[in-house]
Amino acid sequence: MKVGIVGCGQLSRMLALAGWPMGFRFSFLADPDEPVRCIEGLGSVVRLDTTMTARDVYGGLGNPDVITVERESVNVPLLRQLKVFCPVYPDPDIVWAIQNRHREKTLVAGLGIPLSPWEVFREREPVQEAITRIGGLPVVIKSTEEGYDGHNQWIIDSRETLEAFEKEREKLLQGPAAKDPHEWIVEQKIAFDREISVIGARSPDGNILIYTPGENSHNQGILVHSVIPAPDLSGPLHNKARDYIYRLLQETGYVGVLAVECFVAGNELLVNELAPRVHNSGHWTIDGAATSQFENHLRAITSLPLGNTAHQGGVIGMVNLLGQKHSDDSQAPDQLITQGTYLHWYNKTSRPGRKLGHLNILAENEEELSGSFKYLQEAQATIP
Template sequence: MKIGILGAGQLGRMLALAGYPLDFDFVFLDPAAEACAAPLGDHLHADYTDEAVLAQFCDACELATYEFENVPAKVAEFVAARVPMYPPPKALGAGQDRLGEKRMFDALKIPVPRYMPVAAREALDLAVRNIGLPCVLKTRRMGYDGKGQAVLRTEADLDAAWEKLAGQPLICEAFVPFERELSCLAVRGRDGTMVFYPVVENVHHDGILRVSTPRQDDPLQAEAETHTRRVAEHLDYVGVLAFEFFVADGKLYGNEIAPRVHNSGHWTIEGAEISQFENHLRAIAGLPLGSTALRGPSLMFNFIGDAPPTTALAAIPGVHVHLYGKAPKPQRKVGHATITAASEAELLERRALLEALIPPSSS
């Protein structure tokens, strides 16, 4: 089977690496000339909206998916009209507008921080009066890894935030003094069968995910699964769905969904019985879903900007290196490592050895 993937970044790369043992081949459509997944399949180098190339993409594959949620929803609809497309285009659209996303959570009875749309400077003042300070002004579309948002701590911050973000649809959200950030990764098959990975505790710095640790038997696992299942069923979802939550006062608050395989699930490559990447492919291809059980203590550590020397990483027991073939660049995810161990104590020791290789400016 040849699978088409809209986007050819590191997620597409890892999907292809998981798919070749299943005898899948891949064709990618990506506007980047040097997209890091390109060597793992046929690469159509064109803008996502180029309908002639989109038609060529559809002719080249038997079913399609995407690894980048900012692919225009109309592009996914164009593809879905010609070949089976999973997750469905409506899931892509649901994750592209933060206001629509929050309203969907409200409709599904999933708790969220207070929020208001902001379309003018006066509306920002009104939102701040209603929501209170601190709060966060965000672009409704695009924006990832901390981009497209500004934290408002005092009224003196409003003008600068407006100057930075005005000119596009915005949303203002209450700032959540969270105790933890969790993500729930679910896989839903074509027949509606769902499986869940253990919830993952995430640590961010400068808006970029740094470390993800699966938490076996977390007390919020069942609640996270309930919320994620509601979204997946509402969207008639197929594939891997990630739902990110804030934990405050021991309760979950919905932050955002990612309708694709997700950075916080990279630990599953070595840490779970079947990785999120293989399970996504199983789901969209109509194969039985694989076990999501944790093999043992593990975590994922992102390399931001640059990666330590491979020789030094390989010298640490239990460290599995994944480099994406990307040139070093500030704030860019260039790779990650999964750390596995026989015990939690051993996992922390190995993490400390890895962290010692990271320059302070990159930590």
């Protein structure tokens, strides 16, 4: 089975490492400036340039049996053209919907799945009216595209923060990177108790399997760690999480792995965002589930039966290993490995805050896990 992947980051790396044992072959499509260290050695790389036709890309990738993506920020028209040559999963239409927050929220709301109250505004449209309509401050403003890990987001909780956003908007609209149209959504800033995420896979024949929801902790928009199962998640909330992802997978005819991030607010579960791909909050599945999200994504897109998604006993933790400083040296922090921890290292160059790897922790209980988290927090300072 030959799989072409759009993107050359750690998600592509882990997809390839999940497929190699099964005898799968991989090729990767890189943007003009994209670093490829993560996937070096795992398959051939085609570097996209503006002169390439879809046929060139398909041939360059070695005529794969199927093409998939490791990110939502991709060239959707190209993906659509590639469908002439082989299946592209998830379908470019669903990637197109999710890569824009306006379309994404419209999709979720259209299925009757709850979201924080939101409004959209464009260009120089007044934002104050939209804020009033969703119930006043505090709110979060997000650009509809190109937002990830907290980028292009503004928390507005005062006249001052609103004015600061307005100034930045004006600069953006006049700046050299201005494109038409500029669009933002404004969301009620939910006083949520916590964030959970749920990951599921659907195969072309309609089979759906869902992983145990986990709880995520962020710092400045970047995932720090996840705990699986999400501690003390009530039965009704658990069922809601499963119901949301089931409907999203089923109603959109989705193929592959989908991730859904949700806010828990009392007895309410509100969708925050979707990712049409394997997801950071599912990295625990490599060591903590019968079948990893990466293997299940590959099984789904190649029409193989999905693998069991049951999580192992005990409590599972996932900790992102973030770069501390600039360094081209990418030595794996082997010293973090213990009897119950599993290191996954991406071979990247280090930059402050960059995700360089992660550790999965298989613990007996939550107490043992939080001990590991504490130890790791201190140990992280040793990462280059």
